[in-house]
Every structure is written in structure tokens, then in C-alpha cells.
Amino acid sequence: MISFGFQKPDSKQNGTYIYKDAIWLQLGRESLKMLPLEWIQLPGRHNIANVLAACAIATAASLALPAIQTAIEEFTGIPHRLEFIRNINGADWYNDSIATAPERTMAAIEAFKGPLVLLLGGRDKNLPWDDLSQLIHQRVRAVVLFGEAASLIERALGAVKKGETLQVISRCNTLEEAVQAAAKLAQPGDTVLLSPGCTSFDAFKDFEERGEYFRKLVNAL
Numbered sequence: 380m381i382s383f384g385f386q387k388p389d390s391k392q393n394g395t396y397i398y399k400d401a402i403w404l405q406l407g408r409e410s411l412k413m414l415p416l417e418w419i420q421l422p423g424r425h426n427i428a429n430v431l432a433a434c435a436i437a438t439a440a441s442l443a444l445p446a447i448q449t450a451i452e453e454f455t456g457i458p459h460r461l462e463f464i465r466n467i468n469g470a471d472w473y474n475d476s477i478a479t480a481p482e483r484t485m486a487a488i489e490a491f492k493g494p495l496v497l498l499l500g501g502r503d504k505n506l507p508w509d510d511l512s513q514l515i516h517q518r519v520r521a522v523v524l525f526g527e528a529a530s531l532i533e534r535a536l537g538a539v540k541k542g543e544t545l546q547v548i549s550r551c552n553t554l555e556e557a558v559q560a561a562a563k564l565a566q567p568g569d570t571v572l573l574s575p576g577c578t579s580f581d582a583f584k585d586f587e588e589r590g591e592y593f594r595k596l597v598n599a600l
Contacts, residue, residue, distance in 0.1 A: 381436075381439050384396055385397050395435045395438070397431070418451060421461065423490025462594075467597070468567065470566065471570050475487045479578045495521075495569065496564050497515065497522050498554075499522060500528055500575055501525075501578050508535035508576075516545045517545075520545065521564045523560045523564070524549065529552075532576070533550060554582065
């Protein structure tokens with residue numbers, strides 16, 4: 380068995396782990412440095428965990444280390460999952476339309492370090508919003524709400540309070556209006572993130588159609 384995790388396994392276990400900003404592999408009594416973390420093109424701690432798992436699986440399948448390194452260094456992600464679209468006036472725009480639940484949006488927020496403009500909305504899945512609301516107040520500078528669940532999410536977020544990171548809550552009807560509102564709010568150094576926390580079924584057939592429309596709107600700005 381080959382485990383994966385952020386901490387080094389004990390001396391009797393095999394596993395991939397993080398040490399000194401790199402991914403390492405422990406097999407028996409030997410440790411091998413597989414690749415530096417800076418080679419990973421995907422943002423977020425959850426994606427580091429994904430790479431650790433992939434390295435463990437590839438090792439179990441007896442793939443050569445150069446092949447593992449190349450695959451990880453060249454993999455830039457898939458559409459609609461923290462997909463970088465473009466930089467506009469110093470702000471980076473990302474499409475995370477696949478985030479159809481609050482906990483998925485939380486993972487997306489945690490993937491970025493700088494100021495965030497977050498687009499939230501769609502059709503609610505009757506999941507709790509409390510944890511996401513708390514994280515938004517701590518980490519997001521501006522929120523733009525849209526779609527069927529906008530009023531529900533607005534109630535869950537509550538009021539903007541002094542001393543918190545959250546400064547603005549804006550409400551729109553459609554995704555198109557939300558993109559225009561986000562463009563006005565965005566500042567150089569911001570990340571503008573569509574990570575809706577809801578399904579798309581109030582206005583689109585699926586998250587892919589929503590993500591493709593978002594990409595089209597952003598490229599038209």
C-alpha cells in the first residue's frame with residue numbers, strides 16, 4: 380500500500396508526502412524527491428492533495444519518475460474547474476462553474492491568496508451556507524449575487540461589517556449582469572472568480588453551458 384498526505388508517513392509505511400516545498404516518496408527505508416511544488420500548475424491546497432494522490436497511484440503502477448514529472452508539470456487543469464480565462468486591467472478572471480455546492484466554493488476561495496471578487500448564484504441545493512458565509516466575510520472583498528438563489532444567499536451572508544475583508548455585496552438578476560457588475564468592482568491585483576455554490580438549472584442545462592457562457596462574456600469585456 381502507498382499512502383498520500385501532507386505529513387511524512389512513519390518508517391514502516393510507504394507514501395507520498397510534503398517536505399521542504401517538494402513532493403517526496405518514501406518506499407521502504409529510502410526517500411526520493413519527486414518534484415518541487417512550484418511545478419504544480421493548479422492553484423490550491425486541495426490540488427496539492429490531488430497531485431500527492433496521483434504520484435502515489437503512478438508509483439504503484441510502476442510509471443517512470445520522468446513521466447510523472449512531465450505529466451504534472453504540463454497539466455493545467457480542465458474546463459470549468461478553476462479555469463483561468465484572461466487578465467483584464469490587472470485582474471485575473473477564473474471559471475469554476477463546476478462548483479455547484481458551498482463546500483466546493485470554499486475550496487476555490489482557499490486556492491487564492493489575494494483580494495477576491497466572487498460571483499455566487501444559481502439554483503440552491505438545500506445545503507448549509509453558514510461555513511461559506513463565514514469564510515466569505517474573512518477572505519472575499521466583493522460578492523456579486525445572481526440567479527434564483529440570490530436572495531437566499533444574501534440572507535445567509537448578512538450585513539457587511541466594519542473591520543472585515545468583505546466590503547461589498549451586489550445583487551443582479553442574470554449571469555450577464557453579474558459579469559458586468561464584477562468588471563466594475565474589479566481592481567488591479569484582484570481575482571474575479573465564478574464559483575457559484577449552486578446548480579445552473581435556473582438558467583442553463585448544466586454547469587458546462589454556464590461556464591462556457593461565462594467564458595464568452597468575459598472574453599467580450
